[in-house]
Amino acid sequence: MSRPLSDHHTSPTSAERSRRPIPGSGLAKGLAVTLRTMMKKTVTEQYPEVQPDLPPRTRGVIGLFEENCTVCMLCARECPDWCIYIDSHKETVPPAAPGGRERSRNVLDRFAIDFSLCMYCGICIEVCPFDALFWSPEFEYAETDIRDLTHERDKLREWMWTVPAPPALDPGAEEPKEIAAARKAAEKLAAQQETAAAQPVAPSPPSATSPTGTEPHADEQARAAERPTRPMGGSQQQTDQPRQEDRE
Template sequence: MSPIPGSGLAKGLAVTLRTMTKKTVTAQYPDVQPHLPPRSRGVIGLFEENCTVCMLCARECPDWCIYIDSHKETVPAVTPGGRERSRNVLDRFAIDFSLCMYCGICIEVCPFDALFWSPEFEYAETDIRDLTHERDKLREWMWTVPAPPALDPGAEEPKELGAARKAADKLAAAQAAENTPPAGAGPADEGGPAGGTGPASGQGGQG
């Protein structure tokens, strides 16, 4: 059966009329802030305490927009006769957001959870040089990082929590064993037959 001439045009006009009768909803930004999901890729925050200057993020960045400077410090031995250790100290951590393409590779490859996504996106600048955020500014973005979502009730327990719980259980068992008196050393033994003051010792003397 051949289509009726002009049926496609009529369908198109019907869609247009339905759309025209609906109320338009336009968020007047910046007066009305958009509601963004927690995992939006806005800006990257730095948790400096977790950074070990492993340089993985800078090496894996396809745009080479992460700049890291560090120096080595000698840590004295903890125990007498021990060996001194050296550790990396972070001097500079900067991200040039004028080059960043927000791929998130730096966050994924960080083995110590030092980089996080923040949904904040309002950091436009009139000078492109101001888009290079140094570590102090990256640290301030951490205050805008949302909390992680709750785990699925049926999900497996993280290995870190399981290991910590096992260690705590072993420590509690060791402390309980130290506080438990040995068998046969209770208060009843002080006035029992071995002391010679109980009824059993008196009856033995009469026999």
């Protein structure tokens, strides 16, 4: 028991022999490894009882935020296995101002993803120019019939509310463009206000209404790290705000 059993080293050189470990030390090491593992916490996830703690970018299912969809069909066309089905029709919208021109816009009739075909590549989410598609970590949507895996827009919309906030930027990361733009606007506004304080009152420019803009000279990067919420100043991403209440 106390001896290496392999006879690969039938004729070790003298140098090898001099630094050969104590016989049986390998066996003892093996025992130590298993004993140490036994003392450690196990890695088993007791899934049905305990929900798994999934990382924020988990590719569980694809959620649709309909309001952002313009039926540009990019997602359906880029999908490698053609699992996105989109129907739409055109509507004309009366002019916004009297005397203006009528606008036509696309109205979404059907948006379905066949998750029996989907290979979770995420290309649709990448190509969507209007941020209408998102990854949700939701994964418990198995069905007993493969045909039931084609999920329609209402289901996709439900999943939308499970999309988590994007993770905070790294502390050393470059400032997001939206925030930079807002900060510049705020700085300009502040400068204007300073000059306005010295001079008679001038109307404030309408562009600087965002909340970020009201905090001049704050350390933007540190704040971005502190607050996990998305930047708000004039960003398209504001559009997925509604789910904030539903999220844990």
